Amino acid sequence: MPITKDLDHARDEELVKLSLKNQDNFLYLVNRYQNRLLIYIRRLTNISLEDAEDILQDVFIKVYLNLNAFKNDLKFSSWIYRIVHNEVISQHRKLQARPEGYQVNLDENLTRNLATDIDIIGSVDLKILRTNIFKILNSLPKKYREVLILKFLEEKNYREISDIIKRPLGTVASLINRAKREFRTELTKTKIIL
Amino acid sequence: MEFNDFDKRLVEKIKDKKISPYPRWHFLLKKYVVWGSGLISLLIGAAAISVMIYFVEYSGWELHLEMHQSLSHFLLLTLPYFWFIFLGIFLFILSYNLQHTSKAYRYPPWQIIGASILVSIILGITFFSIGLGSRIDDRVSGQVPFYSTVINRQLVFWFDPDEGRLVGVISSKNIDQSFNIIDPRGQTWQIILPASNTSSSILKVGQSVFLIGQSSINGRFNKFQAITIKTVHSGRGFFRQTQFSSHFHPTPSN
Numbered sequence: 001m002p003i004t005k006d007l008d009h010a011r012d013e014e015l016v017k018l019s020l021k022n023q024d025n026f027l028y029l030v031n032r033y034q035n036r037l038l039i040y041i042r043r044l045t046n047i048s049l050e051d052a053e054d055i056l057q058d059v060f061i062k063v064y065l066n067l068n069a070f071k072n073d074l075k076f077s078s079w080i081y082r083i084v085h086n087e088v089i090s091q092h093r094k095l096q097a098r099p100e101g102y103q104v105n106l107d108e109n110l111t112r113n114l115a116t117d118i119d120i121i122g123s124v125d126l127k128i129l130r131t132n133i134f135k136i137l138n139s140l141p142k143k144y145r146e147v148l149i150l151k152f153l154e155e156k157n158y159r160e161i162s163d164i165i166k167r168p169l170g171t172v173a174s175l176i177n178r179a180k181r182e183f184r185t186e187l188t189k190t191k192i193i194l
Numbered sequence: 195m196e197f198n199d200f201d202k203r204l205v206e207k208i209k210d211k212k213i214s215p216y217p218r219w220h221f222l223l224k225k226y227v228v229w230g231s232g233l234i235s236l237l238i239g240a241a242a243i244s245v246m247i248y249f250v251e252y253s254g255w256e257l258h259l260e261m262h263q264s265l266s267h268f269l270l271l272t273l274p275y276f277w278f279i280f281l282g283i284f285l286f287i288l289s290y291n292l293q294h295t296s297k298a299y300r301y302p303p304w305q306i307i308g309a310s311i312l313v314s315i316i317l318g319i320t321f322f323s324i325g326l327g328s329r330i331d332d333r334v335s336g337q338v339p340f341y342s343t344v345i346n347r348q349l350v351f352w353f354d355p356d357e358g359r360l361v362g363v364i365s366s367k368n369i370d371q372s373f374n375i376i377d378p379r380g381q382t383w384q385i386i387l388p389a390s391n392t393s394s395s396i397l398k399v400g401q402s403v404f405l406i407g408q409s410s411i412n413g414r415f416n417k418f419q420a421i422t423i424k425t426v427h428s429g430r431g432f433f434r435q436t437q438f439s440s441h442f443h444p445t446p447s448n
Contacts, residue, residue: 024205
């Protein structure tokens with residue numbers, strides 16, 4: 001195994017080059033991204049861990065196959081999130097047939113950030129919001145759900161979201177604004193806002 | 195969230211199935227195909243625009259009042275619809291290709307379509323100014339059999355003797371200042387000019403002309419009393435097609 005301690009700190013772009021030279025180095029990229037991508041898949045789809053793992057495996061195989069297509073003018077994390085995003089869309093029908101209801105734990109800080117940004121921090125019980133957040137997200141149209149997840153749960157900036165969902169910056173900004181409005185409306189409907 | 199040995203199982207699977215990254219040339223080829231076909235579409239679209247400008251420039255639109263036509267009606271009847279459709283197809287291909295380049299998603303579709311149209315127009319004007327529009331039309335009009343019915347509707351518009359419009363190629367010049375033309379159906383017309391009109395002296399056999407005036411049939415001869423003569427530019431190659439060339443008589447006849 002050519003794995004050395006130094007590669008743990010190597011930049012993603014360097015790891016891509018090294019993976020092309022030796023496939024064992026790909027393990028570093030997998031290690032670096034597997035947990036957060038698995039969470040992202042489950043947040044997007046609300047499927048079981050096993051199903052999410054299957055998707056993740058397909059994603060990494062696609063990443064490996066397309067390593068030569070990666071260019072440094074894009075962040076590697078944006079590129080790999082884009083592949084996940086596309087894979088989830090392409091498996092949409094299959095995913096819809098699966099039972100829903102699997103919940104992913106949400107960090108307290110993320111819930112607070114979301115509430116602050118949506119301007120509901122004073123009028124919502126954070127514990128109730130935390131328990132119901134995925135229920136509310138799932139009631140939103142897909143286009144709003146995915147930008148809210150990327151912005152507030154994956155903590156991506158506008159440029160990164162634009163690169164992941166392949167939409168112009170202006171469109172991303174207006175999608176997020178509309179998504180926040182929809183989210184607030186859903187909170188009012190479900191009487192989560194005090 | 196942790197899951198057991200996912201990374202190791204994945205790398206094993208890659209090794210077992212002998213999966214290897216697609217080669218770099220695979221992606222470069224795809225990129226060059228997208229950009230290359232986009233560039234070809236841009237050039238073809240710009241060439242179509244240069245022909246359209248050439249058509250409008252030499253359509254005789256400034257004579258619409260003499261023909262008792264409103265300008266809008268005249269344009270409606272003579273616009274180069276074929277080239278519009280042709281341009282539309284290649285603009286679509288250009289926009290489609292640009293939208294499939296790696297950074298296109300950063301721009302709204304209307305900006306990409308707008309830029310495609312703008313660049314095509316600028317290039318089209320450049321092509322027209324270096325004479326490409328006339329060269330393309332000469333080549334097409336000289337070789338395409340359905341040119342007068344599909345590509346250049348101006349010839350149909352101008353060939354309406356009952357409405358005082360005639361088009362044809364000069365087949366011979368007469369001693370009495372009149373001359374003969376062959377119309378698009380292959381019929382001969384004797385063209386009579388008013389005494390004040392001296393343009394017949396500069397007209398040459400083989401040249402194609404638009405005429406405004408009045409037609410009359412005298413025995414088995416078609417006669418046309420012309421008021422205005424204008425040299426045909428767009429479509430002149432049509433009159434060099436073989437069906438007309440056999441009628442030419444370069445020397446004056448009585």
